[in-house]
Amino acid sequence: xxxxxxxFLAPSVTLTVLLFLTPLGILLVYTFLTRxxxxxxxxxxxxxxxxxxxxPLYLGILVRSVLAAAVSxxxxxxxxxxxxxxISRAGRRKNLYLFLVVLPFWTSFLIRTxxxxxxxxxxxxxxxxxxxxxxxxxxxxxxxxxxxxVLGLVYGYLPFMxxxxxxxxxxxxxxxxxxxxxxxxxxxxxxKRVVLPLSAPGVRAGLILVFIPCLGAxxxxxxxxxxxxxxxxxxxxxxxxxxxxxxFGSAVSLALMAAVMVLLMVLARRHGDxxx
Amino acid sequence: MEPVLELDRVSKHFPGxxxxxxxxxxxxxxxxxxxxxxxxxxxxxTLRLIAGxxxxxxxxxxxxxxxxxRLKPYQRNINTVFQSYALFPHLTVRANIEFGMRYRxxxxxxxxxxxxxxxxxxxxxxxxxxxxxxxxxxxxxxxRSLVLEPDVLLLDEPLSALDPNLRKQVRGELKDLQRRTxxxxxxxxxxQEEALSMSDRLAVMNQGKIEQTGTPQDVYLxxxxxxxxxxxGPMNWVNSTGIRPExxxxxxxxxxxxxxxxxxxxxxxxxxxxxxxxxxxxxxGEPFVAEVPRTMPRFMPGDRVHLWWEPSDExxxxxQ
Numbered sequence: 001x002x003x004x005x006x007x008f009l010a011p012s013v014t015l016t017v018l019l020f021l022t023p024l025g026i027l028l029v030y031t032f033l034t035r036x037x038x039x040x041x042x043x044x045x046x047x048x049x050x051x052x053x054x055x056p057l058y059l060g061i062l063v064r065s066v067l068a069a070a071v072s073x074x075x076x077x078x079x080x081x082x083x084x085x086x087i088s089r090a091g092r093r094k095n096l097y098l099f100l101v102v103l104p105f106w107t108s109f110l111i112r113t114x115x116x117x118x119x120x121x122x123x124x125x126x127x128x129x130x131x132x133x134x135x136x137x138x139x140x141x142x143x144x145x146x147x148x149x150v151l152g153l154v155y156g157y158l159p160f161m162x163x164x165x166x167x168x169x170x171x172x173x174x175x176x177x178x179x180x181x182x183x184x185x186x187x188x189x190x191x192k193r194v195v196l197p198l199s200a201p202g203v204r205a206g207l208i209l210v211f212i213p214c215l216g217a218x219x220x221x222x223x224x225x226x227x228x229x230x231x232x233x234x235x236x237x238x239x240x241x242x243x244x245x246x247x248f249g250s251a252v253s254l255a256l257m258a259a260v261m262v263l264l265m266v267l268a269r270r271h272g273d274x275x276x
Numbered sequence: 277m278e279p280v281l282e283l284d285r286v287s288k289h290f291p292g293x294x295x296x297x298x299x300x301x302x303x304x305x306x307x308x309x310x311x312x313x314x315x316x317x318x319x320x321x322t323l324r325l326i327a328g329x330x331x332x333x334x335x336x337x338x339x340x341x342x343x344x345x346r347l348k349p350y351q352r353n354i355n356t357v358f359q360s361y362a363l364f365p366h367l368t369v370r371a372n373i374e375f376g377m378r379y380r381x382x383x384x385x386x387x388x389x390x391x392x393x394x395x396x397x398x399x400x401x402x403x404x405x406x407x408x409x410x411x412x413x414x415x416x417x418x419x420r421s422l423v424l425e426p427d428v429l430l431l432d433e434p435l436s437a438l439d440p441n442l443r444k445q446v447r448g449e450l451k452d453l454q455r456r457t458x459x460x461x462x463x464x465x466x467x468q469e470e471a472l473s474m475s476d477r478l479a480v481m482n483q484g485k486i487e488q489t490g491t492p493q494d495v496y497l498x499x500x501x502x503x504x505x506x507x508x509g510p511m512n513w514v515n516s517t518g519i520r521p522e523x524x525x526x527x528x529x530x531x532x533x534x535x536x537x538x539x540x541x542x543x544x545x546x547x548x549x550x551x552x553x554x555x556x557x558x559x560x561g562e563p564f565v566a567e568v569p570r571t572m573p574r575f576m577p578g579d580r581v582h583l584w585w586e587p588s589d590e591x592x593x594x595x596q
Contacts, residue, residue, distance in 0.1 A: 173360070173362065175358050175360055175362035176362050176364060176365075178327075178329055178349065178356075178358075178362070179356070179358060179362035179363075179364070180364075180375070181328075181329075181348065181349040181350045182327060182328075182329075182349045182350070182354075182355055182356045182376075183350075183355065183375050183376030183379065183420065183421075183424070184350045184376045184378075184379030184380050184424070185350055185375070185376070185379060186350055189379075193375070194364060197366045198365070198366055
């Protein structure tokens with residue numbers, strides 16, 4: 001029996017070791033190397049890259065990225081909760097609404113982000129309409145700023161919030177909501193005292209599923225933020241491409257990973273259950 | 277006694293289906309009332325209309341004279357014990373019982389302690405519902421509602437989730453609890469034995485309408501419809517005349533002239549411990565069951581017998 005179980009486990013273990021842990025180990029080695037004059041890297045061994053990660057300039061980018069991810073995640077929660085609640089009580093229409101939530105996944109994320117650029121830019125749909133309606137004279141600065149990045153992140157990751165919330169809310173027995181009302185609770189009190197506590201595992205899963213990819217997001221900040229709003233994903237990408245500083249890029253990557261892991265462990269310890 | 281709850285020609289129509297149809301019902305203050313009917317007869321919809329989970333299509337519901345049909349459940353001084361109990365799984369027994377107390381006026385200072393003691397939940401007060409047995413969960417559901425002293429307590433087949441041995445014991449406890457609190461109970465069930473044994477009055481419901489209302493004795497002994505007669509207990513029929521098995525006697529020879537008598541042939545004789553069921557067929561073809569004392573000589577299949585009964589035990593109910 002145990003032999004059979006090991007056999008089932010073997011493919012995924014092999015893949016994880018080969019394609020995840022090994023590159024991670026290589027990345028860790030890189031962080032202690034020195035960048036070469038024309039790209040590449042080599043001796044001498046150094047701690048310089050890790051010291052640079054702690055530089056206020058880069059710490060500032062990290063803080064800004066955490067804030068952008070946190071704001072986006074909270075907005076996803078605020079928008080996603082009512083939506084998930086609505087879908088979970090929609091009876092036979094549930095599947096239709098769920099289908100609509102995941103419908104954006106049918107096209108590539110890149111194309112959808114470009115679509116936002118067409119909407120938001122100075123000569124885009126929104127500004128054209130506003131100007132032709134005489135509401136504004138000059139186009140509004142909708143693109144290439146912090147707000148556009150948050151908008152793009154919320155748009156992109158909202159389904160990852162809605163789905164776990166839906167799963168948790170759908171499991172709440174509707175008798176419990178009736179019981180709460182029966183005992184005298186106004187719908188808002190039912191929401192606060194019954195629905196929210198019982199959906200907490202879904203909220204936690206949604207927060208994690210949205211926050212982590214938002215923190216490491218590269219595409220959205222790069223396309224919608226322009227050059228101005230540099231976030232940590234863009235920083236890492238720059239190190240590996242234009243700056244050709246692989247050792248430092250590796251150090252920032254691992255620092256980001258460590259930060260996320262610490263966060264998850266704190267969350268897991270507080271709730272005494274698994275990470276999700 | 278005062279009427280506490282009145283349903284005045286209340287209807288609830290769902291698309292293509294009249295769940296409750298022009299229903300009239302009056303509950304008196306402090307009585308134990310059973311609404312008895314087969315599944316799908318509309319009794320649960322009736323309960324949901326009274327609780328406020330559904331709005332009637334037509335008619336009016338009055339609680340102590342006040343129209344309440346358009347009020348939300350949280351605006352009615354009526355509480356429900358759900359079939360599944362619907363305890364809040366994230367709250368302790370104490371928090372479950374306290375849940376509604378903050379919304380309903382100012383309950384007596386020691387209302388919680390009194391209720392907990394009455395339902396013997398003292399040592400379970402800090403447990404979660406998942407840590408309780410079925411019987412304990414039911415007592416928490418009762419406590420949660422009773423602590424609010426509602427005008428009417430609705431109970432939706434609360435015994436069906438319990439195992440059969442516990443069920444009979446809980447019947448007595450519920451009846452006792454109702455007497456001690458003086459709260460009006462409206463108990464929904466499809467089990468005629470439950471209804472007969474617990475209620476002060478009961479109503480037999482069928483296809484969205486009440487067939488008959490009365491004391492258990494009234495309805496059992498003088499059913500006004502065929503449905504009420506057969507739903508409350510087995511019945512033998514000869515054309516429009518019904519005779520209960522326990523009123524039917526079996527004799528080897530024709531008895532005296534002042535009783536009704538029918539020749540029949542025994543098909544089976546079933547020993548049930550406290551009595552014997554003699555299954556027979558009349559010469560005219562109708563099946564007939566007689567419940568006879570086990571001390572009587574045993575009848576065998578094929579025996580030619582005479583079934584007889586007192587004319588006063590006959591019920592004359594034409595088929596609908």
